[in-house]
Amino acid sequence: MTERGDLAEPVRGRIDANGLLVEADAILLRLQLNCGGQESGPLAVPQLADLCRLSQRLGMNLSRPVQAAYDDYTIDMWAETRIDLDDENRAIRLVIKDWSEYPTAAMDRVEDARERDFDQLKGRGSIRTDSALRVVSMRLPGALPGGESEIGQALLDIFDVIPPSGHSKLLEAVAERQPIRGQRVRQKHQDQYLFHLEGQPLIDNLGHFSGYRFMVERDDQDVDNPALEEMEPGKLISQNLFGSQLGPALRQPLGKIIANAETIGSKLEGPLRGDYASYAKDIASAGRHLLDLVNDLSDLEAIQRPGFSVAEDDIDLVDLAHRSAGLLAVKAADHQMRIDVPDKELEQPAQGEFRRTLQILVNLIGNAIRYSPDGSVIKIRTTEKDGQAAITVSDQGDGIAVEDQDRIFEKFERLGRSGDGGSGLGLFISRRLANAMGGSLTVASSPGQGATFTLTLPARDQD
Known part of the structure; x- marks a missing residue:
């Protein structure tokens, strides 16, 4: 651990013309590895990489503050670049004169985790590229493959552009520094994964183009579906x-x-x-209500499309219980409610798509908050029986009459309720998703006794 303040000796490194970190002091190499990079691989610290590329492009030495983060630590640095005049390819010698490393605030880590969970729930990810469209960071939606191994690769070496657009149209937008809207792409070597890219050009402090930041959304439409x-x-x-x-x-x-x-x-x-x-x-x-309705209608369209399928991820229902409860913690607190989740040390392995299972649980917990009295408790429990893993969400609301328990899973059914912010699609979509994952979604309730919704999925053997 390096204390806040000046270093006894500067931290040094050397970056070649291709952006590879070919020389590095031990402390810089440690940061490179912790940020997902490799020894003698592309510089994986985004702000340092941007600074080096800018220095090479301008042909001048630069210095500025830089911040990096890994695991539970944040690092503030003062970095300088020096063009290596002895190298005909204008390699960069990196000199870091100040290095202040400290634990990231616990609340910041919680908020970051919640933001990532929201992105996963919505089927979103992000990609950051440099000015040459080389990937600096990459996080695909949910648990889909792709990430650290793509750092340094060209974006168009990772994705194919789906017609009617082509590579030339995408590159034309990049050349003109224009936003990229609704670009559909297919991940190479993973033909079943389709995405929408929404990209914004990035401009550095000197007014120069420095790359793109893309929002990535999963595209459930199957372009090859007969x-x-x-x-x-x-x-x-x-x-x-x-x-x-x-x-x-x-x-x-x-x-x-x-x-x-x-x-x-x-x-x-x-x-x-x-x-x-x-x-x-x-x-x-x-x-927010309209946005939820748009998302529900998009999901409704997807699950009713011929050939709709879900991914087969290895998931842990206890972990997903904590994630879904975390996403709705603020909403529950507004109503003085407590969400009682299983102990974090427990595990309940199952087979099902990560994002879709999270979506179902968020819907069930959201309904429990909406239809339960203020100050009540929502209980989440996990079990396994006969090769099926189960997770239950129990509330202390008014309950559901036996004759209505099938109706609530029908499309646009709200049992006569109005003005509660619901669309009448959540449970219909959730049951269809559960069935698509080889499981089921059921309810047990009686008037005045609350309701317990049970999601079952195929169990997975623990390693």
């Missing part, structure tokens, strides 16, 4: 309306409405009359 090819063109457009057209078009403006309304309602931009702040919060709440 059943789709045989459909009439008009019907095909209708069937894929939300997933490929309206969904992506609506999410971005709704996201901006929500973000701006929350900024106004929180008075981050200055004082605001109380009733206006209340109006802004109502706008944000309505925006």
